Amino acid sequence: MPTRTARLLFLLGASLSVVGIAMSSAVVAVLAAICFLLLGVALAMTMPLGRRVRRCQLEFAWWLAPTAAGGAVVPGAPFEVRCFVRHRANFPVHLTQLDPIVPGGTTIVDDRPRTLLLSPGVRTEFQLLMTAPAVGRIVLHGMAVAVRDPWGMFDVPLYFPNPLVIKVLPRVAAFSRTMPRATGGLPVERRGRIQQRRRGGGTELYELRELVPGDPFRSIAWKASARVGKLMVKEVEEEVQRTRWIIVDVGGSMRGGTPGHTRLDRAIERAAVETRGALDSGDRIGLLTVDGRIIRQVKAKDDRAQLIRVFDALVSATEIVDEDLTDIDDEALVATVGRYLQRQDGVDFSQRGNGAWDVPRLVRYIGRQIPKDAPSPEANSSPMSNLRSYCKARGIPLPYRADPPLGAKAKGLADALRAAVLSDRAPSEFLILSDLDGITDFSPLVDATRLLRRHGHSVVFEIPVADTAQTTDDTSATPPSLADDLRIVYSRMERRTIHQAERTLGRVGATVVHERPHASIPRHGQRAA
The missing domain is CATH 3.40.50.410 (von Willebrand factor, type A domain)
Structure with missing residues (x-):
């Protein structure tokens, strides 16, 4: 990928070529040839740079830094990811691009370093500040970098896969600095500040009433029944934990x-x-x-x-990711995982010529990367269940039904x-x-x-x-009048649902x-x- 310097040098060479041809000047033509020669030499020496860097084992790692919000990552609150790069070769490396591959919706606060100069054998650290929009799991798949050649002419893109899973908890987790109080001992010691009274157990008398069909025989109060001349039932109650x-x-x-x-x-x-x-x-x-x-x-x-x-x-x-709750068939699922592995791990399980995928090899490959304690999603076969489990582990979103x-x-x-x-x-x-x-x-x-x-x-x-202002992703691209109409429609549908629920469910308490x-x-x- 040419840099600004390379593009300017190319434009200079092209301009000198035009001028040399127009003026029939050999000197100008030689200068133009020198410009193109410099570009060619720089490109030839830059092409193996990526292989040299990988051969020297450029190391990259990142981890979630402790946060001030009770140690929890919550929506809307910035969290810090610490990164380090170690260069083991005997020549310096200039990184001009640092782009983490993050899922949609996650925002990177734009204060990360634009360039890094890695000295030989030195560990370089930097931080990334991010915010998550909602509760869920964020998977940072890796870091895309660009290595600049020593002459500043070309950048060589490199990708370092290193998945980092970050769990985003509800906002109340940021205020949960202390765990709930310890419980144990007898049931009376485990009661909360609010107790409920339950009929049918305990020793406290709740009421004496006439026997109705379905009452247990042992609850009949025989002395009271003898006094009033009809069968009476004694109900007792006790305080229980809510x-x-x-x-x-x-x-x-x-x-x-x-x-x-x-x-x-x-x-x-x-x-x-x-x-x-x-x-x-x-x-x-x-x-x-x-x-x-x-x-x-x-x-x-x-x-x-x-x-x-x-x-x-x-x-x-x-x-x-269960099959009955997502809107993706087996063929599309295999293609989704296969394309992800091509980009992420650099392995290709596609069969040349027919566009199909080698499913058995693909399933064996991902099987080694699925956590052993991971639950098996609902699917029509074991291989498809493994593919869905891999999607969940790697944060690959599947369209929901x-x-x-x-x-x-x-x-x-x-x-x-x-x-x-x-x-x-x-x-x-x-x-x-x-x-x-x-x-x-x-x-x-x-x-x-x-x-x-x-x-x-x-x-x-x-x-x-x-939030009706954020009900659809396309609202911002529609005219204001249409957006207002959509909000009105959604509000009417909600009111109709509420009214029907109140009328129907309210009748039964x-x-x-x-x-x-x-x-x-x-x-x-x-x-x-």
């Missing part, structure tokens, strides 16, 4: 918009705030992520590691409610974070909510609201909340509620 459940809808309708401004981003932040508040209060907290089916379940607990478990499940919700099957969202949320109740029958509070988009038949949710309310559970549906933008989510520099 349990909270959070159900997060991670479907395609929750993902629309720019990173950091989607409904899913707001639901994740809201779930993190609720989790932190529950653990600080000494309550038990559990989480389920859902899209037509239960994707992940975190059992309700109140120990020190529960916050980490919930954060990990929320981060995993942003990088789903836009529209779920008809009725899948309501059924998935209802199944999650039942699964939470079956895992813990103590009185619980359920918070469902979903846009309820596309639900035409609320019957599964109504039945599940009615069952929960009969057993004394409270149910709250909270509809996250995306559920509460429907329309979340206000930026409510209850701490920003960088603010204190958590």
Whole structure:
């Protein structure tokens, strides 16, 4: 790649050639030939420079520096990546380009060094300052550099693959400087600051009432029944630790918009705030992520590691690669991984002539790079599952399924409610974070909510609201009038969904909340509620 000096020298040679021909001057023609000769010699001596640098083992490494935000990387807060380059050869190397390969949405603060002069045998360090737009995993794939020749004529591009995985946690993690209080001992010692009373256990009398079908035989109060002349039932109650459940809808309708401004981003932040508040209060907290089916379940607990478990499940919700939840077939998946390996590792598994890929060799190659404890994504075969697991490990995004099957969202949320109740029958509070988009038949949710309310559970549906100014990526490119019309349409659809949910779910005792933008989510520099 020619530098500015080389381009100027080329223009000078071309100008001298034109002048020499026009004036029939041999001296000017010789000067033009000298310019082109210098360029040719510089190019010939520059071409092996890249191989020489690689042969001398130019080392590159980077790592995440400790941050001030409680050691956590959170959206919108700058974080520092420290880098070092070591040159082992006996000649200096001039790097004129330092471009880290980062995923879309991640911003590099433009204060990184433009050039580096590497002295022989010396380790050179520098820093990169970045910001992440949303919760998830960032994979820095490597560093693209350019090595300039000693004459400053040409730059030789080089790429150093060195994947660095950075986990971006919800904003509340920046304020979690201390872990939740330790729990242990007897159940009475594990109660939070707020207890709930549960009927059917304990020794405290709750009420005497007339027997109804379904009451257990052992609960009949025989002395009271003899006094009033009819069968009476004695109900007792006890104080138990409160349990909270959070159900997060991670479907395609929750993902629309720019990173950091989607409904899913707001639901994740809201779930993190609720989790932190529950653990600080000494309550038990559990989480389920859902899209037509239960994707992940975190059992309700109140120990020190529960916050980490919930954060990990929320981060995993942003990088789903299962076959039934993504919109990519096997052929496109193989091509995506194959092209990535060509750029990243410099290996080619394509078959010359027919455009196909050597899938068995490709799968064997990536199998050595997949963590052994990595869960296997849903797929129609083991090789395709390995490919999807590799995409997740390397941060290769797969297109998410836009529209779920008809009725899948309501059924998935209802199944999650039942699964939470079956895992813990103590009185619980359920918070469902979903846009309820596309639900035409609320019957599964109504039945599940009615069952929960009969057993004394409270149910709250909270509809996250995306930033309407950032609802679509193309809004900024449309005329203002069209952008305003889009916002009006989205607002009307949200109001219609809220009204239908309030009317349908409210009849069975559920509460429907329309979340206000930026409510209850701490920003960088603010204190958590």
